Amino acid sequence: MDLAVTSLRAARTRADLRLAPGExxxxGGTWLFSEPQPGVTGLVDLMSLGWEPVARTAAGLRVAATCTVEQLASHAPDPAWNAWPTVAACVDALLMSFKxxxxxxVGGNVALALPAGAMTSLLAGLDAVAVVWTPDGGERREAVADLVVGPGRTTLAPGEVLRAFDVPTHALEARAAVRQIALTAVGRSSSLVVARRDADGTVTLTVTAATPRPVQHRFASPPTSAQVDGVLTGLEWYDDLHGAPDWRRAVTTLLAHEVLAEVAA
Ligand SMILES: Cc1cc2nc3c(=O)[nH]c(=O)nc-3n(C[C@H](O)[C@H](O)[C@H](O)COP(=O)(O)OP(=O)(O)OC[C@H]3O[C@@H](n4cnc5c(N)ncnc54)[C@H](O)[C@@H]3O)c2cc1C
Structure with missing residues (x-):
């Protein structure tokens, strides 16, 4: 779709990321160009910054915000990264065409903050921390699970730009399991659940798509069935055309038990 913008700037340096009102x-533009954008008068292209899509670091893996879903999916993992199949599962959950x-x-998906944002599911499930560039030239860090606060809402303040996501080694090396369900075979996710069991025994359950924002709970050891039900009881369940809240609660409960049993085995 053509947008009624009056400027398009290609960012080359951080200074180019100072956004004017309306910018x-x-x-990737896959959402920006998919519907009218009232109030948007200019665009600043991040892809021209040339950020390395995926880089190994001493603490794990850094995924640039501009890394495409395809680039992430095709990255060759370290053999010790037991949780890496989570990447393919979440990429498949997006049900996008190859184009x-x-x-x-990845950054566009998190910034968009749709409940069915499977890159948010992936990064939250792996305890990733978002690196955010602030308009004053500084930087702040926030867990992805906390950065997305509701449908289409994040903690990003005006002028803040997602720079990268740091995925810690302990999560990459953990045992992980994923389940996703949609109302139709090629439908948008209604529930996406990730369980992880770290080397220290901690078990993390992350629920997305079924709830307005990521919900995460940690157990010191594999939880009992009653503990899992206790955590899920009382959650706010998302309501849209991809699933009614009571159905989402029922299927998420089933999926949560499945992934937790898988990582506990
Ligand atoms: C066929 C199809 C299927 C789709 N399926 C899904 C789906 O299942 N789940 C889902 O969540 N989405 C889905 N989408 C929507 C969208 O394509 C994805 O969310 C995609 O990941 C958005 O990334 P992008 O790079 O194209 O973002 P853009 O369209 O470029 O930007 C999206 C928003 O994020 C902002 N933004 C982008 N990068 C940054 C950054 N680094 N820092 C701060 N703000 C930033 C932009 O200003 C804009 O507001 C689908 C789209 C299509 C066309």
Whole structure:
């Protein structure tokens, strides 16, 4: 779709990321160009910054915000990263055509903050921390599970730009399991549940798509069935055309028990 913008700037340096009123960051553009954007008068292209899509670090893995879904999916993992199949499972959950996967970015998916944002599911499930560039030239860090606060809502303040996501080694090396369900075979996710069991025995359950924002709970050891039900009781369940709240609660409970049993085995 053509947008009624009056400027398009290609960012080359951090200074180019100072956004004027009405300017928005442009990443893959798969959402920005998919519907009218009232109030958006200019776009600043992030892809021209040339950030390395995926890089190993001393603490794990850094995924650039501009890394495309396709680039992440094709990264060759370290053999010790037992949790890596979670990447393919979450990429598949996006149900994009190969053309969209080649354009859509990880950062764009998180910034969009749709409940069915499977890159948010992935990064939250792996305890990733978002690196956010602030307009004053500084930087702040926040867990992805906390950065997304509701449908289409994040903690990003005006002018803040997602730079990268740091995924810690302990999560990459953990045993992990994923389940996703949608109302139709190729439908948008209604529930996506990730369980992880770290080397220290901690078990983390992350629920997305079924709830308005990521919900995460940690257990010191594999939880009992009653503990799992206790955690899920009282959650706020999302209501949209991809699933009614009571159905989402029922299927998420089933999926949560499945993934937790898998990582406990
Ligand atoms: C066929 C199809 C299927 C889709 N399925 C899904 C789905 O299942 N789940 C889902 O969540 N989405 C889905 N989408 C929507 C969208 O394509 C994805 O969310 C995609 O990951 C968005 O990334 P992008 O790089 O294209 O973002 P863009 O369209 O470029 O930007 C999206 C928003 O994020 C902002 N933004 C982008 N990068 C940054 C950054 N680094 N820092 C701050 N703000 C930023 C932009 O300003 C804009 O507001 C689908 C789209 C299509 C066309």
């Amino acid at each position: 928005r960051p442009l990443a 969209v996967q080649a354009q859509a970015t």
